[in-house]
Amino acid sequence: MRSLPRRVPPLYAPFIHPKHTTRIQLSNATSLPPWTRSFHASSSVRVVDLSYRLHDDSGKADGDPIVMIHGLFGSKRNNQSVGNAFARILKRPVYALDTRNHGDSPHDKDHNYIALAKDVEAFLAKHSLHNATLIGHSMGAKTVMAMALRNPDCCANIIPIDNAPVDAALSTDFPKYAQGMQHVEKSQPKSQKEADMLMEPYANVLPVRQFLLSNLWRPEPGGPLKFRIPVHVLTKSLDKMADFPFTNPDETQFTKRALFIRGTKSHYVSDEMLPIIGRFFPRFELVDIDCGHWVISEKPDEFIKSVVEFLQEKEET
Incomplete structure (x- = not known):
């Protein structure tokens, strides 16, 4: 069953809750396109070349x-x-x-x-x-x-x-996930099974844990598993992920x-x-x-x- 498009009134107008429906439905600097504009003081942000x-x-x-x-x-x-x-x-x-x-x-x-x-x-x-x-x-x-x-x-x-x-604040799960990933990284697991055991107290749902641990890799043969993502950078950025850069519609x-x-x-x-x-x-x-x-x-x-x-x-x- 298809749902109709939802048109929502401005904040000052009376608001009717919609019905829930199911609509079965390389680190090289890159030049910016000519139509880009800066957010606030964003001119110092370095653009990276995305995989x-x-x-x-x-x-x-x-x-x-x-x-x-x-x-x-x-x-x-x-x-x-x-x-x-x-x-x-x-x-x-x-x-x-x-x-x-x-x-x-x-x-x-x-x-x-x-x-x-x-x-x-x-x-x-x-x-x-x-x-x-x-x-x-x-x-x-x-x-x-x-x-x-x-x-x-x-x-x-x-x-x-x-x-x-x-x-809006992130779900409290995300700081726990970040804490768990830091714990895994410090523990230097040798196997995916060991990493899973280390992560379980921080993410008790198996699919979520598998999702997070998919970021692991082994840089050196026989060496410990490490996260390919900079966990420390992302942990420090959690508050920024809760923000939104536009405030005035x-x-x-x-x-x-x-x-x-x-x-x-x-x-x-x-x-x-x-x-x-x-x-x-x-x-x-x-x-x-x-x-x-x-x-x-x-x-x-x-x-x-x-x-x-x-x-x-x-x-x-």
Whole structure:
């Protein structure tokens, strides 16, 4: 069953809670594209060259590009199966990125939404990606929202997954995950099983633990496992990941289409946040999926169908 697009009134207007519906639905400096603008005092941020994986259905996907951005502690590997599905179904190439300090992308001491947005903007320019759909989960969701508000010309539409354009505390799980990863790193485990035992007190859900420990690698044969991500940098940046760089929707809006997907068992996009989403993104549509914060991994089929229907609507109009 499809849900209707949700139009949310300004904050001063009476607010009606929407019904929950299921819409089965290399560290080289890179020049910035000409349309970029700086957030506040962001001119000192160094742009890094992002690693990516292209999903193009063996060269048969030649439509407008889709760019996917993972969440905190994730990587491009998290979006491999859905990237393949979008390329096959929509015949659009999908670029799954590693953000700075994640996956195979360079590390940098700055990790905030200014830096993340600039990196992806530079990636779009470097690869001449126009009329793109930007999809992001959690940290990636705030990144694509910031890019859209920063300059709407950078994309055709956005799909933020389980995050909102507000300053809001991260789930207490994330500091625990960071603490656990630091514990694992200091303990220098020799095997994945040992690392799993060390991590279990900090992340008792096995799929989450496997997700976090997927960042481990063995730099030297016979040596201890280490995290390929700079855990100390990301731990120090947790407060910045809770922030959002735009605060005044009367000054900045994205008037193109936006599909917000949230997990009904997650607290990251509450009903009380919908009015501010509507002010920043007046054409936004809302889809609820019966799951927690990890929408893509928990309900991949429903997520894929939601995105496909949204993007196919665009092609039909």
